[in-house]
Amino acid sequence: MNHRGGFALIKSTWLSWLQYRSFFFVLAFGWMIPPLVAMFVWLAASGQDGIQGIHRSEFVAYYLVLILVNQITYSQANWTLGDVIREGLLNNWLLRPISPVYQVLSSEFAGKFVYLVFTVPLTILLGLVLRPKIDISFLQLSFFLLSLILAWGLRFVWGYWLALLAFWFTRADALLALQDSLVFIFSGMIAPVSLLPGFLQDIATFLPFRYMVGFPVEIFTNQLTLAEIGLGLLIQSIWLIIALILCSWLWKNGLRRYSAIGG
Amino acid sequence: MFPFTLIKSFIRVSVLQNIAYRANFWIDLLNSLLNLVVSITAIFILFQQITELNGWDLSATLGLVGVYLIVSALRGLFIGPSLEALVGLGQEVWSGNFDFTLLRPINTQFFVTFRIWRMNALLDLFLGMLVIAFAITRSASPVPFWDWLLFGITLIASVLTLYALLLAFSSLVFWSPGFLFTWVFNALFQLARYPVNIYPPALRILLTWIIPVGLITTIPAMALSGTAAMNTVLIAVLVAILMFFAASWLFQKGIRKYNSVSS
Numbered sequence: 253m254n255h256r257g258g259f260a261l262i263k264s265t266w267l268s269w270l271q272y273r274s275f276f277f278v279l280a281f282g283w284m285i286p287p288l289v290a291m292f293v294w295l296a297a298s299g300q301d302g303i304q305g306i307h308r309s310e311f312v313a314y315y316l317v318l319i320l321v322n323q324i325t326y327s328q329a330n331w332t333l334g335d336v337i338r339e340g341l342l343n344n345w346l347l348r349p350i351s352p353v354y355q356v357l358s359s360e361f362a363g364k365f366v367y368l369v370f371t372v373p374l375t376i377l378l379g380l381v382l383r384p385k386i387d388i389s390f391l392q393l394s395f396f397l398l399s400l401i402l403a404w405g406l407r408f409v410w411g412y413w414l415a416l417l418a419f420w421f422t423r424a425d426a427l428l429a430l431q432d433s434l435v436f437i438f439s440g441m442i443a444p445v446s447l448l449p450g451f452l453q454d455i456a457t458f459l460p461f462r463y464m465v466g467f468p469v470e471i472f473t474n475q476l477t478l479a480e481i482g483l484g485l486l487i488q489s490i491w492l493i494i495a496l497i498l499c500s501w502l503w504k505n506g507l508r509r510y511s512a513i514g515g
Numbered sequence: 516m517f518p519f520t521l522i523k524s525f526i527r528v529s530v531l532q533n534i535a536y537r538a539n540f541w542i543d544l545l546n547s548l549l550n551l552v553v554s555i556t557a558i559f560i561l562f563q564q565i566t567e568l569n570g571w572d573l574s575a576t577l578g579l580v581g582v583y584l585i586v587s588a589l590r591g592l593f594i595g596p597s598l599e600a601l602v603g604l605g606q607e608v609w610s611g612n613f614d615f616t617l618l619r620p621i622n623t624q625f626f627v628t629f630r631i632w633r634m635n636a637l638l639d640l641f642l643g644m645l646v647i648a649f650a651i652t653r654s655a656s657p658v659p660f661w662d663w664l665l666f667g668i669t670l671i672a673s674v675l676t677l678y679a680l681l682l683a684f685s686s687l688v689f690w691s692p693g694f695l696f697t698w699v700f701n702a703l704f705q706l707a708r709y710p711v712n713i714y715p716p717a718l719r720i721l722l723t724w725i726i727p728v729g730l731i732t733t734i735p736a737m738a739l740s741g742t743a744a745m746n747t748v749l750i751a752v753l754v755a756i757l758m759f760f761a762a763s764w765l766f767q768k769g770i771r772k773y774n775s776v777s778s
Contacts, residue, residue, distance in 0.1 A: 284702075293709055297565045437556055452560070
């Protein structure tokens with residue numbers, strides 16, 4: 253594999269995307285709003301006494317961290333890869349002496365960088381106004397970082413296999429709405445998973461979506477015991493492996509099916 | 516009546532165009548249902564934990580969700596798609612095709628407001644009405660005729676306010692082409708999913724008096740649950756009329772600012 257070419261590609265994409273920053277800032281703003289609305293709802297609901305042991309400043313901490321985690325792990329493979337397959341532009345990628353994964357990774361890093369330039373300062377500003385309670389040990393922080401990396405990997409690979417469905421279905425992007433809804437309900441965005449009603453909580457524990465966003469945030473905000481963290485990391489890794497297998501299988505078979513249209 | 520004849524032919528042309536994309540109907544249906552499920556789930560998760568959100572009980576909040584769905588559906592029916600064709604990504608104002616629109620022998624604002632219809636939005640309208648019906652059956656006492664009347668008046672005022680806000684945000688494109696003002700508005704409109712009184716005071720003032728997104732859903736929902744005072748209704752109607760004239764003025768200013776581009 254040509255790794256040096258890959259890194260050069262990542263850098264060039266990043267620099268070129270920075271020129272369209274107003275577009276990406278608007279997108280990042282749009283992604284911040286649903287968790288922010290959820291935060292205000294829970295703040296209004298919790299009042300002075302808190303809900304199930306979660307108090308005002310803890311809700312603030314939970315949602316501000318969630319906004320950052322959501323932005324870091326957000327998958328855009330559907331646009332960067334799915335559209336390329338649909339429109340037949342994959343030809344150009346296949347002809348290059350670099351693995352197509354680098355093409356997707358380059359826009360992934362470029363996007364992340366541009367989004368975070370907007371999201372991080374805004375989140376810090378919100379933190380100064382709303383005063384979250386942050387109380388984290390070194391051990392937790394390391395678990396948080398580990399789960400964050402796994403969460404990013406899982407969401408990236410998960411989005412990648414969904415995008416690969418474009419080899420078979422021209423309107424595979426319709427699945428995106430379903431995916432977004434599932435993430436919104438089960439990832440801890442609508443409410444921290446511990447506040448979901450019993451059966452939804454059980455579903456959330458086994459589906460992959462919590463491990464894309466909510467799980468690292470729960471570690472960061474001290475909601476989990478050591479055993480729960482261990483179990484979570486295990487489930488997270490299992491889903492990551494499943495997604496990787498799906499990806500390589502879909503890629504191999506999809507490429508065999510692929511024929512470009514147009515010119 | 517000439518305007519109505521025109522609207523009728525706009526609808527006919529839009530239907531003829533859409534009918535070629537039959538699969539889109541199923542995708543729109545999926546999206547409408549998902550949107551409904553997510554909105555309702557959010558409310559039920561919330562009211563598992565509490566019985567009242569700043570004075571809003573479950574049925575009143577469900578009524579508000581219904582209003583949100585109905586107003587969004589009316590927007591999606593013609594206001595949204597029509598204005599999108601004007602200022603959306605790569606559309607008329609970007610490409611310079613607005614020249615041809617300006618040259619048409621009818622009122623430009625009328626034309627850009629009504630020209631494109633998306634009949635699948637009627638699904639959303641229907642689902643919104645279902646939610647309202649469901650909310651009413653849950654409330655303790657039947658809704659008297661007087662409240663229905665106020666509900667109707669405030670709902671019309673809300674649609675007018677929403678239209679005016681969208682037109683105003685769209686018009687800003689004439690001053691700063693390339694910035695996606697309508698996307699910013701879409702993000703802000705998410706805040707209307709909940710009663711405006713749950714937000715912190717500064718945000719509440721912004722959403723009531725500066726960008727009256729909060730009024731759009733809150734006031735009809737209050738009318739429906741019989742808690743809207745006569746003054747509130749009057750204010751809603753006044754704001755709507757005022758906003759309509761202000762936005763129309765801004766749009767006229769914008770047109771004058773418009774410089775065509777050549778290809």
